[in-house]
Amino acid sequence: MVARIIELAVYRAQRTLANREVAEKAALAKERASFHFWAGASGKRYVHHIYSLRECPALPAANYVLVRRHEDSRAEALAIGRVTHEADTLNLAEIRQRGAELAADEVHVHLLAPSNKISKLIEFDLRTAQAQTELNVASAGSNRLH
Structure with a gap:
């Protein structure tokens, strides 16, 4: 027993x-x-923490990507930017307002830029990559029309 x-x-x-x-x-x-890597035009990859637009906490100065998540799980970048207010709540308000204007459902936040100068470079790198992608898509579409 x-x-x-x-x-x-x-x-x-x-x-x-x-x-x-x-x-x-x-x-x-x-x-x-809950993390996503976004690649810049330089080839560098930047890790971003994923939040729903509604659940995003107040943030210090940071880079962000506003995203629409599609049913097939694909993340579409709608806007790339950065917030620089000293008040974390103002940064959050700015992100939420812009996200609502674009009908974004996620915000991807990069908090690892060591300075404002590097943050600007990251924003430029990511925006340039997005512009190149949009140009490639537009050019592929126009090639099909001819």
Whole structure:
């Protein structure tokens, strides 16, 4: 009888450990999914944290990409910019207003620029890449018409 109780206790402990491991892996996968890398025209990649437009917290000065997420999970960049207010709440208000104007549903935020100068360079790099992509799409479309 005692051996059976010990077996049951060991089984429950193993099951609890397995459930915890599954939960930790799911949380890690979710956390990884909450980041997106945007590539600039220079080829540099910038990691951005993903927030829904409604759940985005107040932010310090940062670069951002306003995004519309399509049903096929594709992220479409609608606008690229940066906020520079000293008040975090003003930065959030600016992002939410611009996002609402564009019908964005996500904001991707890059917080790793060490200075205002680097933040400007990142914004330029990302915007240039977006413009190049738009030109390529437009040119491919016009080639099909001829």
